[in-house]
Amino acid sequence: MNSRTFKAVFSLVWLLLATVAFLAWIRSDIQLDEVPQLLDDWLSRFGLWRAAAIYIVLYTIRPLILFPATLLTVASGLVFGPWLGIVFTIIGENASANFAFLIARWLGRSWVDELETGRIKKWDAKIRDNAFMSVLLMRLLYMPFDVVNYGCGLTSMRQRDYFWGTLIGIMPALVTFVLLGGAGAAGVENRALILGSAVFFFLLGLVVARFLRRMSPEEEAEA
16 A cells, blocks of 8 residues: 555545544534533543543544544643643643644645645745744634644644744643633632633733734744
8 A cells, every 4th residue: 555545545534533523422412611521520530640641642632533622621620720730731732733733744745745836835935934933923823723733734844843833832822721621620729810810821822922923024924
């Protein structure tokens, strides 16, 4: 089996998996806003470290079925509390982002490269040359998580630039949503402070993004 055939088979299996997962979700009658509490109920059966390992694995493979990342982030705060939730989500969310990036690169980069015209090649080169700042701004501006993951994988940017732009750029949103979930965790005190901190970090991301865009107008256009 050559590379193209293998990729086609993988894509077909992936589509089948995503379809089955979607149909199972529809039949379950589970509402999206119920997911964090359901995960809390399920993961609480395990010890802390087993639950953390399961959570990180689930977050890592989440892009295969495009399950909303925000729900898992909120669930982390609810399951593990605000502070451990941040630690485990940093691991899981970055693993998820880079997993999706590598899938897109492996499946689609060569195909995109064959179809690129001169104008698209020029745009792609600009993205590659300013990859870190482009990814950083997209994350700070809260652009759709998986759109950025897969979209960046189709470009020629270096995975290293994508890694660092994502690691830094997702922090305000990550902390915001973990704290929102953590405010509802059992035994947590100072809920008002936690919620206030969540709002602070959400606004911080936007402020930093605006500052970077004003300081780097060329990167803004390229992002």
